[in-house]
Amino acid sequence: MMGSPPTLPQPPLLPRLIGIGSWALFLALLLTSAHFTNFSLQTLAQGIPDFFAFFGKMWPLDWRALPEIWQPLLETLQIAYLGTLFGVLLAIPFVFWGSRNTTANPWVMWLVRGFLTLVRSVPDLLYAAICVGILSFGPLPGVVAIVIFTASVLAKLGSETVEAIDPGPLEALQAVGAGRLQQIVYGVVPQIAATMASYVLYIFEINVRASTVLGFVGAGGIGQLLRTYLSFFDYRGTAVLILIVFGVVLLIDAVSSYARSKLI
Amino acid sequence: MISFDGVEVTYPNGYQALKGINLDIPKGQFVVIVGLSGAGKSTLIRTINNLVVPSKGEVRVGGRSITRARGAELRKMRASIGMIFQTYNLVKRTTVLRNVLSGRLGSANPVASLLGIFSKSDLLMAHACLQRVGIPEKAYVRADALSGGQQQRVGIARALAQQPQVMLADEPVASLDPPTANAVMGDLKRITREDGITTLVNLHFIDMARDYADRIIGMRAGEVVFDGTPAEATDQVFTEIYGRSIDKEKDLLRQAS
Numbered sequence: 131m132m133g134s135p136p137t138l139p140q141p142p143l144l145p146r147l148i149g150i151g152s153w154a155l156f157l158a159l160l161l162t163s164a165h166f167t168n169f170s171l172q173t174l175a176q177g178i179p180d181f182f183a184f185f186g187k188m189w190p191l192d193w194r195a196l197p198e199i200w201q202p203l204l205e206t207l208q209i210a211y212l213g214t215l216f217g218v219l220l221a222i223p224f225v226f227w228g229s230r231n232t233t234a235n236p237w238v239m240w241l242v243r244g245f246l247t248l249v250r251s252v253p254d255l256l257y258a259a260i261c262v263g264i265l266s267f268g269p270l271p272g273v274v275a276i277v278i279f280t281a282s283v284l285a286k287l288g289s290e291t292v293e294a295i296d297p298g299p300l301e302a303l304q305a306v307g308a309g310r311l312q313q314i315v316y317g318v319v320p321q322i323a324a325t326m327a328s329y330v331l332y333i334f335e336i337n338v339r340a341s342t343v344l345g346f347v348g349a350g351g352i353g354q355l356l357r358t359y360l361s362f363f364d365y366r367g368t369a370v371l372i373l374i375v376f377g378v379v380l381l382i383d384a385v386s387s388y389a390r391s392k393l394i
Numbered sequence: 395m396i397s398f399d400g401v402e403v404t405y406p407n408g409y410q411a412l413k414g415i416n417l418d419i420p421k422g423q424f425v426v427i428v429g430l431s432g433a434g435k436s437t438l439i440r441t442i443n444n445l446v447v448p449s450k451g452e453v454r455v456g457g458r459s460i461t462r463a464r465g466a467e468l469r470k471m472r473a474s475i476g477m478i479f480q481t482y483n484l485v486k487r488t489t490v491l492r493n494v495l496s497g498r499l500g501s502a503n504p505v506a507s508l509l510g511i512f513s514k515s516d517l518l519m520a521h522a523c524l525q526r527v528g529i530p531e532k533a534y535v536r537a538d539a540l541s542g543g544q545q546q547r548v549g550i551a552r553a554l555a556q557q558p559q560v561m562l563a564d565e566p567v568a569s570l571d572p573p574t575a576n577a578v579m580g581d582l583k584r585i586t587r588e589d590g591i592t593t594l595v596n597l598h599f600i601d602m603a604r605d606y607a608d609r610i611i612g613m614r615a616g617e618v619v620f621d622g623t624p625a626e627a628t629d630q631v632f633t634e635i636y637g638r639s640i641d642k643e644k645d646l647l648r649q650a651s
Contacts, residue, residue, distance in 0.1 A: 305443050
């Protein structure tokens, strides 16, 4: 063997620098976040006995709480149901305004999309708190918050579904002399109905879970009762409440998932 | 019935699909347009119902300019022009009957139609159209459960439900096997003849063009390069339309196999 040893080709510099920089940023964020939130594994480990002690306080379960749970639980489901229903109705025009292939004109589309992004950037619990400020305590602000959340999410998912449809039937309906609304009803709706129904069920599942904590900001439902129990350190009642909510949410999710699996 | 007056189409990307088309098509004629993919056949046919808007010139249907028609007037003119497509363009997740009824949308009561309500005469007509294309028993079947040939028959029935003066067909049998293609072409010719409908069909197949056409129009690169009877459309003519010898293609195929 003769000659100089083969030289290894150097990988380009920029991607390597970006790689090193990304790791550095990741580490810096981890360390500063942990520092300022006083996060420490040690404290966490010391808390383990308290964790079990907390569950100990929940025992034995205080089933006397049961009768007063049903009414607010029902209210929670009603908030989720009404909120989803009105949210879906509110979303419908935005679905078509926000889709390239069904909008009246591109300006409307971009305006609607921008507006929806703005609406979605606020968490639903914050909407609930704001609505409580305007409409005072009770389930009504909860319903309004769920309506806003449902409409903004469904409008986004819906317009993406509309943009993915087969354009052929729309062209055929245009050729037939159908108007814009007729084109939507006959050409678009049958193509998106099953997917949209599945989305609505999924959003309803999310809304049921969201409605259980709305009460923390005074927007009605079981959350209000939960907050009362916790503030009186009534952990045995709290445990019963959480168990019941857990069971009901699980049941609704199961039924809804089954229905969704049958849709598509 | 249909007249093209200096029709040009330039697409937004600068591609010139039609270059100064002048044609007159008398009432009741069955015209077949042949040419390579990209020759401008689909564009030509779509200027007749204004799905493609000419950048110059105009198309008149029944003496009225559809190029200049807007809004309700355009929809009314389109309602009298049926169209069938290579990919059928049916709404697959709904019934055959509802697809055929959608052919009535241009003339049905708009509010009632949005609620899915059609007059009894519209319903009778939709069933009659399915009868004419030979699949009356499929009315309540979902469109995607049908074979390709049956789906294209639904497409024809939808166009017939418009009671059209003009029928446009863009490669109507290109996705079908040869026997089915012939059967569908035969139905299309028979029905449009019975009703005296002026018909324009884009076709790939030369033999089929000769078999069915009253008149053949050959297109190449956005221009009409042949216009005559099937008897005049010799192999030599087709060679010119396609810009290469058909015999050579056959030789190549033979060598390949």
